[in-house]
Amino acid sequence: MTDPAYSRRGVLRAVGSGFAAGSLATVGSGTGAATPTADEPVTVNVGYASASGRNATLARASTVQYEFGFDALTVQLPESEIDALAARRDVQYVEENRALGGGITPRIHPRQQVDGQRVPYGVSVTGADVAAEQGYTGSGANVAILDTGIDSTHPDLAANLGRGAAFVPGISDIEEFDFPPGQDDDLLVSHGTHVAGVVGGIDNDIGVVGVSPAATLHAVKVLVGVFGGGSVAGVAAGVEFVADRGWDVANLSLGEAERSEMLADAVADAHERGVLLVAAAGNDGVLESDPPASDGGSTVSYPAAFEDVVAVGTTDRNDDLAAFSSVGPEIDLVAPGTGVLSAALPINIYSNVEQPVHRYIRLSGTSFAAPHVAGAGALLMSDAGLSNVEARERLRESAADVDLSENEGGSGRLDVAAALGVDAT
Template sequence: MDVNRRELLRSIAAGAVGTQAVGTAGATGKTGELAFGEYIVSFADEAGYSKALALAASVLDEIDFGDRIGGAMLGRFPEQALRALAKHPAVKYVEENGRMEAIGGSMPWGIERVGARTAHALGETGGSVHVAVVDTGIDSDHPDLQANLGSGKSYIRCLPCGVDNACTETWDDDVGHGTHVAGTIAAVANDRGVVGVAPSVTLHAVKVLNCEGWGFYWDIGRGIKYAARQGWDVVNLSIGGADSSFIRDAVEFAASKGVVLVGAAGNDGPCSDCVTYPAAYPEVIGVSATDSEDGLADFSATGSGVDFAAPGVRVHSTVAGGGYGYYNGTSMACPHVTGAMAVLLAAGHSPASAELALQQTAEDVGLDWLEQGFGLVNVDGALGIEGSLGTPPTAATNQPTRITETAARLAATVTDLGSADSVTVSFEWGVAGTELARTTPRVSVSATETVELSITGLVSGETYEYRAVAEGDGERSTGETRSFTTVVVTPEPPAVTTDLPSDVTATSATLHGTLDAVGTDDAVEVFFLYGPNGNLGQSSERQSLDAATAFAIPVTGLLPDTRYDVVAVASWSDGVVYAWDVHSFGTTR
């Protein structure tokens, strides 16, 4: 295995851009649960294979990576046999069959941030390139992906676990992770949903993770080899786990076939030198995650295995079931680089020259080398077309004002008109955690100034998110996403007082009370509970009042020469309120 690939490439790029090279990865990852009794035995030659075959209690599968790497067997072995195989000179390694996991109509901010919008405008969209997504599968019916879907392969059964997506194909997505990754790579430009970095590539789903988002080494390794044997150009690996000799062999095999492999750095951050595998292997381009302010995402792993940074916070993309969603993770950063490599390959670059072009033009966003590698990937810069279109305007999203239980005023400051004489400013907004699907009217400005727009119809106590959108001269940019919570209205009950009755006879009386406060409701109903000798079991007629005032209600059918108790009551939306004072009166003979 060429363990110096990453170090060598960094040295080459360093000569061009003046960046210090860093050594190879030495990161560790989390160990997953193991398939009971299943082990992988790798052999260098026929003698090793024969020994493994003789000692196996049962053989489940075999794979051949060629003469240089060797082959492997998945099987069940007695403990004594495993010890013997580990010592055999023709056996390369013996390891448990562990597992790896998925690392957790507008153009998404990440696609714009990596410069793909300019590339799209000039026709650089990745046509003729084939990209394999080794993951949970891809939604075969998604309207943003159908046009780009090629063939697929499944190494694990499609069985939806809470995802509303039919398993039309064996490689369909029963989680949503692989579909989100695929959308960032290649969602088509169809005036709906989202657009990917390389919207003209052909996508291939290689399903190796189950409906809980994890898969065994054996299936993942077979999936990587399968993609390489098909001659597909780029493999996206938004998966991660501990170091596996078998996965390393599969990665080395794919690299030997000229396949570009891109992997997610992992979500174990904040941490140092913690890049997960397979991203930490030198043959794999490792990607860390940044936020919309170009800061390192707080969950992103870092270390010498990081080659590039890309957007990974609130990434908007396709999800299983035909919809769209916002995900966070280095899994979401990884496909930005996969798409960038696809665009460069389609433009005529070789895998090596494409990676070098990205290295030499990556944007230094002020992070440490172990956090950003060469920097934030820059598609248009790598293509040599950066700045060939108009300069986009910019607008900063300001804090909201005049927040009530049902309304708020949003604000943004136009900080740069770009190449336009005038720009329009609007806001995209929605309930926090959902798509910012609602938009305000556009306001036209011709100078750097602050724009305020109100939104109404909000729900009390709900949290909303919003961002400014600036458009002009065919260019568009979005500001930082902010949030606010509407005012929570605390219900206030009405207040009543019982007053002395009047017009008392042997069988009737007029009961009196005062509504001291209406409370939160627009109107309340008032009445009396009364009865002889402390038994308040009778109820008077009711009156509806919308303001504080005295009220009187006559009652009849009383018993002569009897003592009655009475209390005023107000009924409101949250129940009833009783007066503190209970009055007594006696009827006449």
């Protein structure tokens, strides 16, 4: 299916392959797929301009999945009702509740045994280790990891974990273990656990240490399953959850190519309420995209591409732009994101089975550059007392010049020590 183009008053006209209620599976319209009837129930995101628009949406809905504080709903309704609803003056948009997932570069890496404690290169090259020696550890900061969850038994993460929550249609692969909702990473996945280790791996003489090793990490589960599948509405609900609790930073190592008005509303609302939102720019860079990104063009995914979100691209150990890193004028910063050593579940799909008990792995992707910046934001908002707006500006002003164009690297490579005014020499 070709995704329809949306505007603030966009009309969803091609929803035959949208999402079934309570499912992340796409109802296809290809060979063997059933042809939807005019009253096929579809799940849509609706933004309304007044109470009458809300009431009109609820009157047509068979199921309400989410009701947001920023004047939006996610509902299931008959396809035949969509055009009439979208045509109302008191309805701002009607859009498909599309899929949205996390992403890494598809390379297999063995799990590693880590003797003692290592300072990953991303922590050292940005000067976060020097900042920690000066007392900048993120104590008191609250960082939400909107991802697949966090392994609550990991020795580098367990002591720093806060509240868990889940915004996915089902968590069948971990429900039987009766873990706290959203707290534990999906079996075999480990994406959120790896991201959490980059942000706030504990300084405890074992494993790895993160950028903000004393921050509280909150697992907000918005992705599920081995392919990292989630929905726009689920991510929007997770973002609102973070804002409702007044947490400092939200890391979103996830994305989609198409703009969503609901997600735009969610991040604007959270930004207004003081959350520093940091997102992976995407892995569709100059050498990876098809067709290739042109000069001045953009391959940055959403939510990173939104104005209220810090968009993070990836550099390698030599401060060169990673070939997979998305580019575009929306990029704020770049940060280390190739071969990043961090926490992992004992068994996960990204690694081989040679050493199943080792709980560390190297992964590459903008997914793992973003948490370096999220950790730095936590330091600035807790230890330096900056607001989300001030922290973003400080991160830009203090970034290291690594000879990348603005489209490639934004303001430059993250420099945690410089952002905190710490002498890294």
